[in-house]
Amino acid sequence: MLDEAEREELAKAGRTRKLKKGETLFTAGMSEAACATLLSGALKITSTDVDGRERILSLVHPSGFVGEMFAPYMRHDVVALGDSELCVFSGPAFAEAIERYPKLSQALLRRTQEDLYASRELLALTGNASAEQRVSGALLSISRAASDSPCHLARRFDLPISRGELADMLGLTIETVSRMLTRFEREGAIRRDGKRGIELVDPALLPLS
Numbered sequence: 001m002l003d004e005a006e007r008e009e010l011a012k013a014g015r016t017r018k019l020k021k022g023e024t025l026f027t028a029g030m031s032e033a034a035c036a037t038l039l040s041g042a043l044k045i046t047s048t049d050v051d052g053r054e055r056i057l058s059l060v061h062p063s064g065f066v067g068e069m070f071a072p073y074m075r076h077d078v079v080a081l082g083d084s085e086l087c088v089f090s091g092p093a094f095a096e097a098i099e100r101y102p103k104l105s106q107a108l109l110r111r112t113q114e115d116l117y118a119s120r121e122l123l124a125l126t127g128n129a130s131a132e133q134r135v136s137g138a139l140l141s142i143s144r145a146a147s148d149s150p151c152h153l154a155r156r157f158d159l160p161i162s163r164g165e166l167a168d169m170l171g172l173t174i175e176t177v178s179r180m181l182t183r184f185e186r187e188g189a190i191r192r193d194g195k196r197g198i199e200l201v202d203p204a205l206l207p208l209s
Helices: 004-013 091-100 101-123 131-146 163-172 172-186
Strands: 015-019 025-026 036-039 043-048 054-060 063-068 077-080 084-090 157-159 190-193 197-200
Touching: 004 091, 025 063, 036 091, 054 163, 084 091, 131 157, 131 163, 131 172, 131 197, 163 172, 172 190
Parallel strands: none
Antiparallel strands: 015 084, 025 077, 036 063, 036 084, 043 054, 043 077, 157 197, 190 197
């Protein structure tokens, strides 16, 4: 973890940027090397297929990193899922901060590994898993990402995407996602709170195999 002085120095190297829902931070093809760490809100990393259909590759939660520091261009779009605040760094400024504070590179590597694992988790759900396994796996993955500790799940969280977007990401219909959520609630695994709020009542009841 970075100490307070290091966090302050890192903040000086970047600039704060606020995004409204639907605003784009980075666009695929941008040649400017830059990255950002999410302070609040949620982001989605997407790609567009040959038919022009958007595919969500990953969800980014607070403290997550996005951007390309060592590639000639941005490979994916990064879009705000809601009101979000970020600290954005140009390539040279971030490289200088890493050189001054080696612990920053360690923190970045650790977080990148966590984000990569979460992305692979979500992509794996679109394989041969059943509908109930896909939806329950997505809930657990989002809960894990929303937690303030890698040791436990967040018992209460908001879905950062709509049911339609969740359905597209999992290769299901919105009706199937809604049916699975209703079933999980009826069986006592979750409790829904409002439009997007989810409480994990008994995660062990969520089918994963």
